[in-house]
Amino acid sequence: MFPENIGYRLAEQAVTVHQPTPITHIPAAPLLPVQPATAPAVTSIVLPDGRVITGYAIEHARPEPVTAKPLVSRTAVNIALGGIGFGAVCGGLVLLTTFIAALAALVQQLIILAAVIFGGWIAVQVLTATNQRGATTVNIRKAVIKRNHFHG
Template sequence: MLPEHVHPTAAQAPVIVHQPAPIQHVQAAPVVAVQLGHIPTVQTIVLPDGRAVTGYAINPVQPEPVATKPAVSRAAVNVALGGVGFLTVCGGLLLLTTFIAALAALIQQLIILTAVVFGGWIAVQVLGASRGGTTVNIRKAVIKRNHFHS
């Protein structure tokens, strides 16, 4: 048996209550792949209680940018651009048909002008006075057996 002074009885021993200290969760730093030939810098941080912590400096990981949706859908933009292009083509076709009609009218006027000028020249040649040509005066003519005799 053990002596009494080694094991005190419950009546003689004071009751001591221990309050556990809460464990603070520390976020784990992301693992950063180190490229060969590149040694990261060593950094020392002094904590408020005086302890110094030394380790490699880790750049914080930047989150990838979130793709934003455009305010207007691409289909709507394509339809609008198609409409603008269609109106441009229609305007061009309207100008083209107007140009063709004007060109046809010009060609028609040139043909008429050519016919009038050429016809006038022919009329002057046929009906105009002869210049040094032979003048034939027919006074008495006798027609015998389909021959003209003077």
């Protein structure tokens, strides 16, 4: 499409005119009796062409009273308290890990002590059992040794 043809194409299109449709009057719903204290005030305005517009008065929204902001935000206070709590817990965690390491060392030493005692007991049992099989027991009650000679 060339620019010189734009005006020609616009002239070819049909122009449609839309007429506004009049608003039909709808009868109002019956009013229910309302206490005078709860009903808002009705306001009527007469326009320069003679029409009257009636409606309720709109009260402007009142802004909320401004509260004084604290010098330090709550988020900053929460972060600071969290850091203090974390620091307090870290010391306890270091002590806890030290206690666990000491307890593990104690249990290890008790196991080694039990193994040494039990192993010693087993060794005594084995060695005494082997000596009794091939040995002879001699009971000496009264012995007299005269001139390098034993008299029993």
